[in-house]
Amino acid sequence: MDREKVLAVINGKEVTGEDYNLFMESLNPQLRAYFSQDEINKEVVNELVYQGLLYQEAIEKGIDEDEDFQKVLNKTKETMLKTYALGKLLSTVSVTEDEVKEFFEEHKEELKQGESARASHILVEEEDKAKEIYEKIKNGEDFEALAREFSTCPSSEKGGDLGTFTKGQMVKEFEDAVFNNEEGHITEPVKTQFGYHIIKVVEKNDAKDAEFDEVKDKLEAQVRRLKEQDLYNNKINELKEKYTVDMKI
Structure with missing residues (x-):
């Protein structure tokens, strides 16, 4: 759905297509398939409105300022930032066809x-x-x-x-x-x-050698995983030199 599409307005706050898409992505595959039968599912929009009403009351009551909520918020932010930083690091990995071919030649016997x-x-x-x-x-x-x-x-x-x-x-x-x-x-x-x-x-x-085109996609994913692992390990070693780590166990 168009992420900018306005589906409802609750006390001046818009419920948009982006909210709808995020909600759908959070569902298990069976529910997602059920609700995806219609371009815009009214039940989903209603649920977003209900959640929006709860949000409005929470703001009105100042629940967002509660100490316990702030702890949860900070911990959630920390977790999301870790995941985002890792994704940003690994997104720099690219794999060329020459690298895949080299890997293929090195592992021909295993791929037989x-x-x-x-x-x-x-x-x-x-x-x-x-x-x-x-x-x-x-x-x-x-x-x-x-x-x-x-x-x-x-x-x-x-x-x-x-x-x-x-x-x-x-x-x-x-x-x-x-x-x-x-x-x-x-x-x-x-x-x-x-x-x-x-x-x-x-x-x-009889046993036969694998053809490059038959295994290319699988090998490309394997080479990517290996490069990502190397990049991750190198980054961790670099950060160990930069920051102090005091193990307690």
Whole structure:
């Protein structure tokens, strides 16, 4: 909303679009989404008016001069100033593409994408049932059709297709059965904590180097965080030399 827009006037004090925007930003995402259905929500404006009325009475009664309020005000001001000063310091950090590329080259091995595979499976609870289904497959019955009919896994709706995954994403017994066999192989029943799986290895891919464009945005954020941390640490060390710190613990 236009921050200059006047929504109400309470005893000469304006309630503006800026007040409205600040109030909306303070809400949790669910409430914000609810109130954002209208360009200007009357309930929000009413709440701002109610708060404005409380403010007017507080001023009239001189509550803003209370000692306790002044303590809270000063502590709040101190906290806000710390946050603002930190934000102002970190806003000076910039990251160039050359810096991101240099970081990419230095960490290529860490960014290397591991072996991956694509597999389908049929999951059942009983070993005898798994063996029975396996025999059906050996006799030429369609794997995907049997998965839809018998598998207890939600993937049954897609003929047992689990999509592509990398090492470390599946339980060990399942993973070993996939990565130790060739594409097209259908395993005998494999027992895991979930039951008995008949696994079809659909596709296997070797580990490969990450492409710069694929990881650029993630690396840029990482480089920025590192530069911000360095700047922060350097500033703190500088200030330690400038001001006295007397630790009590």
